[in-house]
Amino acid sequence: MRTWLLGWCLALGAGAAARTAAAQGADSVQRVDSLSYDDAAAVAYLYNLPAALRATSGVTIAADQTVDGNVAVLEAPLTIAGHVTGRVVVINGNVILHPGARVDGDVTITGGTITGTDSATFGGTITVYRPPMAYRMEDDRVVAVHDESGSILNWFRRWKRRHQRNENRIVVTGGTYNRVEGFPVLIGPSIRRNGALGRFQLDARGIYRSADHFTWKAENLGYTARADMQFGVPRGVAIGVEAFDVVDAVEAWHLRDNEIGLASFFLRRDYRDYYNRKGARGYVALRDGHTADLTLSYGEERWHPRAARDPFTLFRNSDTWRANPVLDAGNVRLLTGTLTYDTRNNVQNPWTGWLITASVEHGWSSALTLGPTAPLARAAAAGPVRVRYTSGFLDARRYNRVSPRGQLNLRLVLGGWLGGDPLPLERRLSVGGSGTLPGYDFRQSLGGDDVLTCSDGVAIPGTPAQCERLALVQAEYRGDLHLRLFGGAGSEQGGWSWSFYHPLQWVAFIDAGRGWLLHERASDGSIVRRSSIPPLDTFRSDVGLGLDAEVIGVFLAKSLTDSHNDVNVVVRLRHRF
Amino acid sequence: MALAAPLAPAAAQRTASLAVTLPAPADRGREAPSIQTANVLRDQNFRELLHSGFPARLHYRLELWSAGGFFDDLRKQIEWDVIVSYNPLERRYLATRIEGDKATSLGSYDKIEKVEEAIGRPFQPSFTPPARRDRYYYIATLDVEMLSVNDLDEVQRWLKGELRPAVHGERNPGTAITRGAKTLMTRLLGGGTRHYQARSGIFRP
Numbered sequence: 001m002r003t004w005l006l007g008w009c010l011a012l013g014a015g016a017a018a019r020t021a022a023a024q025g026a027d028s029v030q031r032v033d034s035l036s037y038d039d040a041a042a043v044a045y046l047y048n049l050p051a052a053l054r055a056t057s058g059v060t061i062a063a064d065q066t067v068d069g070n071v072a073v074l075e076a077p078l079t080i081a082g083h084v085t086g087r088v089v090v091i092n093g094n095v096i097l098h099p100g101a102r103v104d105g106d107v108t109i110t111g112g113t114i115t116g117t118d119s120a121t122f123g124g125t126i127t128v129y130r131p132p133m134a135y136r137m138e139d140d141r142v143v144a145v146h147d148e149s150g151s152i153l154n155w156f157r158r159w160k161r162r163h164q165r166n167e168n169r170i171v172v173t174g175g176t177y178n179r180v181e182g183f184p185v186l187i188g189p190s191i192r193r194n195g196a197l198g199r200f201q202l203d204a205r206g207i208y209r210s211a212d213h214f215t216w217k218a219e220n221l222g223y224t225a226r227a228d229m230q231f232g233v234p235r236g237v238a239i240g241v242e243a244f245d246v247v248d249a250v251e252a253w254h255l256r257d258n259e260i261g262l263a264s265f266f267l268r269r270d271y272r273d274y275y276n277r278k279g280a281r282g283y284v285a286l287r288d289g290h291t292a293d294l295t296l297s298y299g300e301e302r303w304h305p306r307a308a309r310d311p312f313t314l315f316r317n318s319d320t321w322r323a324n325p326v327l328d329a330g331n332v333r334l335l336t337g338t339l340t341y342d343t344r345n346n347v348q349n350p351w352t353g354w355l356i357t358a359s360v361e362h363g364w365s366s367a368l369t370l371g372p373t374a375p376l377a378r379a380a381a382a383g384p385v386r387v388r389y390t391s392g393f394l395d396a397r398r399y400n401r402v403s404p405r406g407q408l409n410l411r412l413v414l415g416g417w418l419g420g421d422p423l424p425l426e427r428r429l430s431v432g433g434s435g436t437l438p439g440y441d442f443r444q445s446l447g448g449d450d451v452l453t454c455s456d457g458v459a460i461p462g463t464p465a466q467c468e469r470l471a472l473v474q475a476e477y478r479g480d481l482h483l484r485l486f487g488g489a490g491s492e493q494g495g496w497s498w499s500f501y502h503p504l505q506w507v508a509f510i511d512a513g514r515g516w517l518l519h520e521r522a523s524d525g526s527i528v529r530r531s532s533i534p535p536l537d538t539f540r541s542d543v544g545l546g547l548d549a550e551v552i553g554v555f556l557a558k559s560l561t562d563s564h565n566d567v568n569v570v571v572r573l574r575h576r577f
Numbered sequence: 578m579a580l581a582a583p584l585a586p587a588a589a590q591r592t593a594s595l596a597v598t599l600p601a602p603a604d605r606g607r608e609a610p611s612i613q614t615a616n617v618l619r620d621q622n623f624r625e626l627l628h629s630g631f632p633a634r635l636h637y638r639l640e641l642w643s644a645g646g647f648f649d650d651l652r653k654q655i656e657w658d659v660i661v662s663y664n665p666l667e668r669r670y671l672a673t674r675i676e677g678d679k680a681t682s683l684g685s686y687d688k689i690e691k692v693e694e695a696i697g698r699p700f701q702p703s704f705t706p707p708a709r710r711d712r713y714y715y716i717a718t719l720d721v722e723m724l725s726v727n728d729l730d731e732v733q734r735w736l737k738g739e740l741r742p743a744v745h746g747e748r749n750p751g752t753a754i755t756r757g758a759k760t761l762m763t764r765l766l767g768g769g770t771r772h773y774q775a776r777s778g779i780f781r782p
Contacts, residue, residue: 132684153680
C-alpha cells in the first residue's frame with residue numbers, strides 16, 4: 001500500500017512538475033464529492049511528509065512571508081497571502097487565498113473549501129475532497145481510518161425499520177391504569193411477517209389485572225387477540241379478525257390514555273367510565289400509510305358492567321374512588337365504519353394539517369338490560385329490551401400557522417344519535433373536564449339544567465354520561481415565548497445536570513359546548529321530542545390561559561357561562577388537542 | 578439574518594443552540610440556508626451514554642413556509658440525521674451525516690469537543706429554495722436523542738403502557754409501576770429527548 005501511495009504521490013508531483021507555466025483561477029480546482037480510504041491514506045501520507053509549517057490551529061501566511069517547503073494543517077483554517085514553495089495539505093479545514101498568494105506545489109484539502117483561487121497563483125493541482133477525512137493520531141502522525149459511514153448508514157436504516165421488520169417476540173405490555181382494573185398487565189406473542197403480498201401481524205395477549213393485589217380470579221383475567229393481513233404497504237387493503245375480553249372506556253376521546261393513567265395512579269382521579277366487552281369482530285380496511293384509514297367492521301360482543309375496585313394510588317390512597325356507573329348489559333351486534341385522516345406535519349407538535357376521526361355505528365340487540373338513567377334520558381324497563389340504534393361521532397382538528405411565531409388551532413366535535421332507539425349508555429356522551437370544557441369540573445352537576453352529562457338533576461351512582469348528542473368547539477392561539485424553562489449550563493462538569501430542553505409557548509383558548517337529549521321538558525312539564533339544535537345561549541363556554549412546554553402544559557380555565565365556577569388549574573401531557 | 582434558540586449571545590457560548598442563516602439576499606432564490614448547531618452534546622448525561630456505546634441521533638428538519646394570506650403554508654420540508662457514535666476499541670467518536678440514502682462521514686475524533694465542532698459547522702442541505710417572489714421563512718428543528726435509551730417513549734408505553742424492560746424477563750413486571758413512576762418524573766421533566774427550534778427572518782427570493 002505504501003508503495004502504491006508513493007507512486008500516487010510521485011505521479012501528483014510529476015504532474016505538477018510538468019506544469020511549467022503557473023496555473024491560475026478556479027478552473028484548476030478539482031472538486032471530489034467522495035473520499036475513499038485509499039484517497040484518505042494518500043492525503044495522510046502527504047500530511048506526514050516533512051513540512052516547513054505544520055499547524056493544528058488557524059494559521060496565516062502573511063503577504064511578505066515565504067514558507068520554504070510544505071505546509072500541513074489539521075482541523076483548522078489556513079489563510080495564505082504570501083508564498084509557499086512546497087505543497088499545501090489541509091485536513092478538515094478551509095483554505096482562504098488572498099490576492100497575490102502563490103503556491104508552487106499541489107493543494108490538497110479534505111472536508112473544507114478553498115476561496116480566492118481567481119486571484120492566486122498555483123504551480124500544481126488543487127484537489128478538494130468535500131467529505132471530512134476520518135483519521136486517528138499516532139504520536140504526531142495522521143493515520144487514515146476506514147470510513148464507517150456506509151456501515152452506519154446500514155445500521156441506521158435497520159434501526160429506523162425496527163418497527164416494520166419481521167419479528168417473533170413475547171411482549172409484556174400494560175393497559176391504562178384505572179379504577180376498575182388497576183394496572184392491567186398484558187403478556188403474549190407478537191408475530192410480524194413481511195411477504196411479497198404484504199404484511200401479516202398477529203398479536204395475542206393474556207390480561208392479568210393488578211386490582212385486589214393480583215388475585216387470580218375471573219374478573220382479573222382477560223385476553224385480546226388480533227390477526228391482520230395488509231395487502232400492499234404502506235398503501236393497501238387489509239383484512240383482519242379480532243377476539244377480545246377486555247375492559248373498555250365509554251368516552252376515550254376526552255383525554256389521552258397517558259393522562260388517564262397518570263391521574264389515576266398519582267391522584268386517584270379516574271376521568272373515564274368502563275364496561276366489559278367480550279366477543280369478536282372482523283374488518284376490512286383501506287389504508288394509506290399513516291395518512292388515511294377507512295375501516296368497515298362487523299362484530300358480536302357481550303357487554304356487562306364492571307364495578308370500581310380499590311387499586312393502589314400514590315397519593316390519596318385512603319380516598320374513595322368514584323363509582324363506575326352501571327351500564328347496559330347484553331349481547332350486541334355492531335356494524336361500524338371508521339375513518340381517520342391525518343395530514344399533520346408533525347404528530348407530536350403539529351403546526352399545520354388536519355386530523356379527522358369519524359365513525360358511524362349501527363348496533364342492535366335482542367335483549368339489552370338497561371342501566372339506570374334519568375327518566376328524561378330514557379324510559380326505564382323492567383327487563384331486557386330489544387334495541388336497534390345508529391350513532392355517529394366526528395372529531396375534526398385543524399392546525400394553522402398564522403405567523404412564524406403563532407398558530408391558531410381549531411377543533412370541532414359532534415356526536416350522538418343518528419337513528420333508531422335511544423342509545424345504550426355505552427354510547428352516550430358528555431362534556432366538562434380537562435379535555436373538553438376545563439372551566440368545568442369533570443362530571444360537574446348543573447342540576448336540572450345539566451347540559452354537561454344530561455342527568456336532568458337525577459343523582460345516579462358514578463354520574464354516567466347520558467347525553468344523546470353533543471357539540472363542542474375548541475379554539476386556541478399559541479405563541480412562542482422564546483424562553484426555555486431551564487438551560488444546560490453547568491452540566492458539563494457533572495453534578496446537577498437536570499435540564500429541560502423544550503420551547504415554551506403561551507396559550508389562550510376558548511371552548512364552548514353542550515350535550516343534549518332527544519327529548520326535553522316542555523314549559524308545562526311534559527316531555528316532548530326536541531326538534532332542533534339547542535339555542536347557542538344554552539351552550540357552556542370557558543376561556544383560559546396557559547403555558548405549554550410541548551411535553552407538559554399548565555392552564556388556568558374559567559367558565560364564562562357559570563360565573564360561580566372557580567378558576568380551574570389543569571395540567572395536560574402534550575398539547576390540549 | 579438568523580434567529581436562534583436560545584437567543585442570548587453570552588449564553589450561546591455555553592448553552593446548546595440551533596440557528597438558521599439565510600444566504601446573501603441575491604442568492605436566496607438559489608441557495609438553501611445554513612443550519613448551524615452548537616453544544617448540543619454538551620450535557621454530561623448524554624456524554625456518559627455516548628461513551629457507554631449508545632449512539633446519539635441528531636434529527637434535523639428544515640421547513641419552508643410561505644407567509645402570505647391568513648394562514649401560512651408549509652411549502653416544502655427536508656429531513657436529515659447526524660449519528661454520533663463511540664468506538665471503544667479505537668477510543669474515537671464517529672460522526673456521520675445521513676441524507677436519504679447518502680451517508681457522509683463528518684470525521685473521527687478523539688475528543689467529544691471536536692465532534693461538537695464538526696457537527697456544529699454550518700451545513701447547507703440539498704434544498705431548492707423558492708423561485709416565486711412571495712414572502713417566505715424557514716423553520717429548523719433539531720431533536721437530539723440517545724438511540725436505544727429513549728426513556729420518554731418508555732414512559733409513554735408505560736402509561737398506555739408497554740414495558741420494554743420487562744419484555745425479555747429482565748425485570749419483574751410487578752415493579753414496573755414504581756419504576757415507571759420514577760422514570761416518568763425524571764424523564765418527563767428532565768426530557769429524554771431534546772428539542773430545538775430556530776427560524777429565519779421573512780424574506781423574498
